[in-house]
Amino acid sequence: MAGEREIRELTVDLGERSYPIYIGAGLLERAGALFAQRGLPVKSPLLLVTDASVADRYAGIVESSLRAAGYAVSRAVVPSGESSKSLGRFDDLITAALEAGLDRRSTVIALGGGVVGDLAGFVAATYMRGVRFVQIPTTILAHDSSVGGKVAVNHRLAKNIIGAFHQPEFVLYDLNTLTSLPAREVKSGLAEVVKHGLIWDAAFVEWCDSNAQRLLALDPDALGYALYEGCKVKAAVVSRDERENDLRAILNLGHTIGHALEAVGRYGELLHGEAIAIGMVGSARLAARFGYAGEIAETTERLFRKIGLPVRIPAGYDTEAIMKAMLHDKKFMEGQMVFVVPTAIGTVEIRSDVPAAWVREIVEGLKEEAGVR
């Protein structure tokens, strides 16, 4: 049924801040029409934020489409990579927005992966105390970060510590942009896709297991379906708890350990999806400590191995450094460690009663040099 021309659409239901997600092949060419259809003001200039690796391939397509629809658009290019999520780059983009003449009715567009989305989104959230924002993700990983309105930059002491909740006007997902992704990025992105199944939808986890090879081969039908299902879970959770008062925290499955591993690896050694894949295996082992079925850990680990994701902490990562990095995590409240723990495949719970000793043991047990498996 699903052909390359099909557009899947779903809605993030947030009352007057509700917005659609469009998923399909060839959507970049239709950006201008979609902007007009969604009522974005044509009189106020737009700023397209992108990174060096995406700009050459796709920025021109989006700009042409927007200009054909009557929009004035300026381009701001940041270097590729996590280091662009800094206050320095943020300052540069505010300068670019001022120089491009953006006013209160203007729109900031993020064309790229999660780094570009988070950075451009924080610009949109704060420029003139908030302007409109459109997400055009170009990675699989960004199916997660582009939905839900969390935007942020990093601080040298902590990741995503400076940010806001700022929902986009819509999310435009062109499957064609995914064909140029390196294989390692594809796998990393699939970690977040699987995460959405693990927290919410056991049937989708099974589907991922059965369709892992099609996903790795970037089969457009499989990819379109997986992104639709992943976004659907994200949208369902965000709709119920926009500002992460309770439920939304379940999206952090694997992220407590994962963020610590990224920090210890100085945000360069492990990709985000790789780090949280290891983290999800850790959370599954924590589930066993709490007495939940041991098969959770086995199923999680087997699926990540099938996708080609790491399931062990690389050699040389110091346990104390990992434990210390966790203490700076936003998920810790009033000095307590908070973990998302699976209770079965497809459901999780939030535990603030995890003994630090258990965490330490699990981190030790996940280390490659420990020689487990």
Add this chain to the structure above:
Amino acid sequence: MAGEREIRELTVDLGERSYPIYIGAGLLERAGALFAQRGLPVKSPLLLVTDASVADRYAGIVESSLRAAGYAVSRAVVPSGESSKSLGRFDDLITAALEAGLDRRSTVIALGGGVVGDLAGFVAATYMRGVRFVQIPTTILAHDSSVGGKVAVNHRLAKNIIGAFHQPEFVLYDLNTLTSLPAREVKSGLAEVVKHGLIWDAAFVEWCDSNAQRLLALDPDALGYALYEGCKVKAAVVSRDERENDLRAILNLGHTIGHALEAVGRYGELLHGEAIAIGMVGSARLAARFGYAGEIAETTERLFRKIGLPVRIPAGYDTEAIMKAMLHDKKFMEGQMVFVVPTAIGTVEIRSDVPAAWVREIVEGLKEEAGVR
């Protein structure tokens, strides 16, 4: 009736984000009790942001009161003056918040004038995507900025261009802190007090006219009443239009020209209240051009002279520089100049049809070297 011990209280009505403003003498000593009464979590550390000129006088009083109520509080001191409203100082405060161990349930406190309130408020708005915020203004001018949730830092190209709407938990206004204000700061603050009358309440303008000497002498009864009335107007406007979609823009009376004068004076020569006093005289003259009663300009100018505020643009301010600075103002949308124009004492309207030529003429006419009066 009104004695030094009286506490005036009013509410900014914003649904679930509603909050009280407390005005009275000796409230700093009661900070801890008020924090507890308002339900601010005692387990999460607080960060008190203040500036060098306020820290020595008042920070210790607030901290002692908070500690007596069981709160852990750290102090972060920034240099006095507008230059602290920068991304660099913001970054320093994020570091301070991390080092003090602030978590998602923590509260950031602004103790000081508008600069401290705007800066600390932007920290509260963005640290971990938003934490609680309490305003303790110590200037008359800050009766305006501490109410309504507008927070921001400056960019080298434009004032207040990076910011958010982030409402405080409450505003605590201790009249005793105003006794240490320099005379020039007192006058500057009274400009915003009078502004609230000019946009909303003719009777209050008359009261200010009759009580100017008591206000300048910092008579606590007069000051308490004036701040209460000023905050009441601000609260009424903000309650009707939190995010400045329409009505709230009337609070910008005098600010289009005023901000430009501050920019041309490099934010050091004119105090904010001085700049907007001149701007309000300009707006009143604009009213005459639109055919409204000429007495608006005379009344406005006479009252500001009585208070000792400037009503002319200082010698040496270049008209072209002023016009250019206005173009970078957030109040301009889709290339149109937007002005708040009085239609009588106590009411204003928003005009987007002001010819640039009129503005230029009025700026020229307001210059000291033009020799008018």
